[in-house]
Amino acid sequence: MSKFIWPSHGGQAEALLAHFGLPADHRLDDFSANLNPLGPPAWVRDWLAKQLTGLERYPAPDYPAARQAIAAHHQLQPEQVLLTNGGAEAIFLTAALHAGKRAAILTPSFGEYARACHAHRLSISEIPLSPLDFSLDIDALIAALSDTDVLFLCRPNNPTATLIDFSTMVVLLEHTAALNCRVVVDEAFIDMVDNNQDKAPLTTLLARYPNLVLLHSMTKFYTLPGLRLGYLLADAATVQAAQAHQPPWSVNHLAAELVAPLLADDAFTRRTQRWWASEHPSMTQALAQLGLEVVPSQACFFLFRPGAEQRASGITSDVLFERLLRRGVLVRHTHNFAGLNGEWLRVALRDEPANRRLIKVLNDCLR
Secondary structure, eight states, X not given: OOOOOOOSSSSOHHHHHHHTTOOTTOOOEEOSSOOOTTOSOTTHHHHHHHTGGGGGSOOOTTOHHHHHHHHHHHTXXXXXXXXXXHHHHHHHHHHHTTTTSEEEEEESOOTHHHHHHHHTTOEEEEEEOOTTTOOOOHHHHHHTTTTOSEEEEESSOTTTOOOOOHHHHHHHHHHHHHHTOEEEEEOTTGGGSOOOGGGOOSGGGTTTOTTEEEEEEHHHHHTOTTTOOEEEEOOHHHHHHHHTTSOTTOSOHXXXXXXXXXXXXXXXXXXXXXXXHHHHHHHHHHHHHTTOEXXXXXXXXXXXXXXXXXXXXXXXXXXXXXXXXXXXXXXXXXXXXXXXXXXXXXXXXXXXXXXXXXXXXXXXXXX
């Protein structure tokens, strides 16, 4: 019998249902994918329908309207913006800039960094976060980068939900600039954290540190994973070099035209911020009260595992995963996150009714 291969991303229920002998139509609440539960904005569906006539023409190859909108949103210049086919393409393009060289990746983190490095023949050095709380030892990180060409990290980090603060990032960028090491920061979830200044996006640092590259995804915030929309921010020379590795017209017409109106929807942004401010503290408290071991979260998701007493009674993360699945709740396993080995589970923050259902089912499954 072949070994079961765990799905490499969230939102992939089919293989899991089959593996656990459940029917394909088994009803599931999906907490495995980190998406904004409020989106997409209500106007998007009708807006897209009105753009269908544009499918008869090739998009402008450099997407000027989208790049201008993104640049204005971040107070940058359009030449500092590269539109990409989701955040995943941006990751692969930055790896292509360092083909055959040496990369470092903070672990555990999103698996596509390593996949992109392998695709472009980079050797990889894994730098583990603290096994206790997944915090960063900045001195140890800097010491490990002496022979590194590019460092990949996620802020806030997926799956740990931890976030390297702004001031620590400045320290890291100062040292890596002196080492001629590029720092690629995936900020796919930065728009779904609180407004604390030390958790702010790093766009203001691009002018000071040409070794900094920022990756953004519009998939998460606007709940558009099927449309594939992201972008890369860097100095103009880096953007031009990355664009040379990008296939022509990699972003489709509908996605490219949607950028400007999405970024202009300030009301949706405010609604999302209110949702996070309301639901995140409640979920933090509720998970802790269940006796779970929860990593302090600064993102729109949580990493946890059964507490010591629960594990001693035989409730491992795999046991809890299966119990939840059978009860109609899909969470994210961690079997393919380096350093986690399936010992933890990740859940996305959703709206209040869904979050209450999750807590009730978790409580039942932990008994």
